[in-house]
Amino acid sequence: MTTSTDCYPSWHADFQPLAEGPQSYISSGCSVGANGNIPCDPEAMRASAEAQFGAPVSLEDYTLARYMQSEVGNYTIEERVAVGEAAVNRAANEGGSILNLLLYRGGSGSGHYGPIHGIGTGTSTAPYGRWAATTSDPTVLTLMLAQLVMSGDSGDFSNGADDQDGPEAWIPQGQAALVSYVRKIARSGKYWVGPLPGVDPWRTFLQNTPGIDPGSDLGAILTQQGIDALTLPRTAPPWTPDMPVCSSKKAAILMSLIGLGLGALAGRWAAKRYLHLM
Numbered sequence: 001m002t003t004s005t006d007c008y009p010s011w012h013a014d015f016q017p018l019a020e021g022p023q024s025y026i027s028s029g030c031s032v033g034a035n036g037n038i039p040c041d042p043e044a045m046r047a048s049a050e051a052q053f054g055a056p057v058s059l060e061d062y063t064l065a066r067y068m069q070s071e072v073g074n075y076t077i078e079e080r081v082a083v084g085e086a087a088v089n090r091a092a093n094e095g096g097s098i099l100n101l102l103l104y105r106g107g108s109g110s111g112h113y114g115p116i117h118g119i120g121t122g123t124s125t126a127p128y129g130r131w132a133a134t135t136s137d138p139t140v141l142t143l144m145l146a147q148l149v150m151s152g153d154s155g156d157f158s159n160g161a162d163d164q165d166g167p168e169a170w171i172p173q174g175q176a177a178l179v180s181y182v183r184k185i186a187r188s189g190k191y192w193v194g195p196l197p198g199v200d201p202w203r204t205f206l207q208n209t210p211g212i213d214p215g216s217d218l219g220a221i222l223t224q225q226g227i228d229a230l231t232l233p234r235t236a237p238p239w240t241p242d243m244p245v246c247s248s249k250k251a252a253i254l255m256s257l258i259g260l261g262l263g264a265l266a267g268r269w270a271a272k273r274y275l276h277l278m
Helices: 011-017 042-053 061-074 078-093 100-104 138-152 167-173 173-185 216-227 251-258 264-277
Strands: 163-165 205-208
Touching: 011 078, 011 205, 042 138, 042 167, 061 078, 061 100, 061 138, 061 216, 078 138, 078 173, 078 205, 167 173, 173 216, 205 216
Parallel strands: none
Antiparallel strands: 163 205
């Protein structure tokens, strides 16, 4: 399993200019309840998001965007796309859809957005059966990236990732904790998918389940690659090298739209409408 780091994905040029300015959020107007769930009807929230977005938004698009925003916020566009693909791949592995995975997976929170862990329950388990959090309202850009992922046009950027963690939280525990984490997931058949350009493995450690025996030579190699990626001291970011962007047929037109002197928000709407037609 190898990943080319010769260039950023072609869609980098389409969306990166939008990531460099102020981010506009699509407000749901719904507050988180005492148990962590958002009591508003997801379909009503989707319809409101569609009206604000100015273009069609499916419930799958909106749900994936909420997950992406909740898990990695306004990190790089590559990190957002990669975790979005991980959810799509996990849903496929489970034989269901994004909605099955993130909204209707079972538990007392089924049918509502909210956390993966309970709030006020006195437990660190996931009583709602969600695979990941969907608590946060997405930005316009994150919703655009969610639609890119749902369309399949992100091109398996994540190398088949079907899960992700944030090892950054375990740095204070030292190298042994990080090595133990990588070996633990390897024993369950999961391996790091990187390196991926634009994705910080300390912050977003993407993994997949390729069916490789951790006791095999290849399993040992993949396990060591994950350990190497999380070896202290944390070094300069090799995940954001100075590299070109792969060719993109949309990039030049998108940049011309943004360069017409449109306001920041209007520029986003124009870019979105153009991309939606491609």
